[in-house]
Amino acid sequence: MNERASNRCLLYADVAGGVRLAVKFGEAEAGYAVERCMNRMSRCAEAYSGSDLDLRPEVLVAGFPDADSALLAAREMRERVRALPPMSGIKLVLRAAVVLESEGDGERSVAEKLAARLVEASNPDSITVSDRLGRILSPAMRRMLGKGDEAAPVPPAPAVEPAEAPQAQPAAPVEPRPEPAPPQKQMRVSFRGQSWIIDAAHPTLLFGRETGNDIVVSDPRVSRQHARIELRNGAFYLADSSTNGTYVLEEGSPEHCVKRDEMTLAEKGHIGCGFSVADNMSDAVAFALD
Template sequence: MKVPKQISAAGDRTAVRQQISATVLFADICGSTRLFEKYGNLQARQIESRVLELLKAKTAEFDGKVVKTIGDEIMSRFADAARALQAACEMHSTIKDDAYLLEFDIAVRIGLQHGPVLVEQSDLFGDAVNVAARMVALAKADQIITTRETVRQLPDNLELMTRSLGWSRVRGKLDELEIVEVIWQEPSSLTQLVSIEQQDEVRSLLFARLILEYHNKTYEVMPDSHIFTIGRGDRNHLVVDQDRVSRTHADIEFRQGKFILVDGSTNGTYVLLNNGSRFFVQREEFTLHDRGIICLGKAVTANDPDLIRYECVQP
């Protein structure tokens, strides 16, 4: 009996899937848009190409594999966290020391995470990929950010190169993760951190809960809550059934003692603070302060029945 081609093709795809334990690393060039504005398309592209070339070379040097290049970012995988961390440190150092790049003041940010991943057709999928992507988003220029979970995979001498930045809620994770910075620079260039006890004390002085009011209904978001979702879809915690509202429009997360509005919508989110300041948030984050109004997909107007009123309540 002849096997249909589509079944055979599906079987081929399944055959190349492999679940392994690996460290996923994202390295992203900071301010690439500024490069194109300042130096023009040709030179900016040459700068980007040089940076990506160095990042790929360091990946290979530490036995890693470049999975793919996404614009001004590379995604790599390593067999273990130690090699990935060493590669990350060398990436930063090499870019800072490269003769061609010196005059352009180039910086990258790096995020990494160790865990099980699914290798499929030369691409990677899984929780470790998602967390690593979140870590690079949290990183600032010249930083390497990971989690305590990854640090536990390191030998003692490399674990000493890390410091905790506190706890943060990460999209897709039920519990907060301890965020850790890898120290690759000289100690004199680092900002001194307060102790964990001091961090906890500071957090206790910050907002303890968030109150939302919509259509005469009150929603309370606590620091230990899961991510609070807002959108048109009926699975959201707060449903706003309007045409300009995306199915999954925005999330509210609690991080480092603050409530963060994370917009992921098509039309954006408008925020009006109690002091009259107005903000437009689209595909980015905004820290909610004191009290104000949130409006999805359109500017705040006085008589709009779909305004979401919020208040950050202190303990």
């Protein structure tokens, strides 16, 4: 088996929440909500070279040529599901797992069962990868996993016999002193007279050529789901998922091209989707920390 074939991956994505919707609104309304969700997920799979799509009630299975493409597709699916508004407080959530197809010894059904078990053991709104797949991830994907809530399964820690703690004298009660709340970080993004705010309440902004993005840039050099800005751990990241790359021009720095990778954004600058900001400032996306 050549290296390219051995690195093919299988993505198993499950949508939870449909049963609760059916109980409250009926099967037809719940089915419509889940169908909208599945349509968004299938478009994400196709955008990242997904093939052999298998759509079932509340489950999507697809093959991908490499681990990075599968994980980028899973992240995009999760963002699209997150963006769906809740129905009377009930919100659909995504659980996904990515494994190597070779972990099934040539049988797709075996690899799928492994991915399904990982999904079943995971938390809602999470993405999990198998141990073998985690070892071949690119450095960019490793950083992405480390900064988000997606984590490769790790072996359980060895059991430790609990030691008997010495009896301590009760401490005198101390009046807790409230800590000042940290300042709210937010970034303002502008494009053709419109503005968006990225903050803790709205931590992700999507842009690309497809109409489902927050910012739609109509240019043949722009991919359907081109890139996104995310607020994670107090910093703003630009993550590219495009064909032609994303150009970032920050004040006082040379222009930088990000392609299938991510970078931390500074205080102020402009973004070109598939084109140099210097060549086409009028179609660039502006950003600035508020």
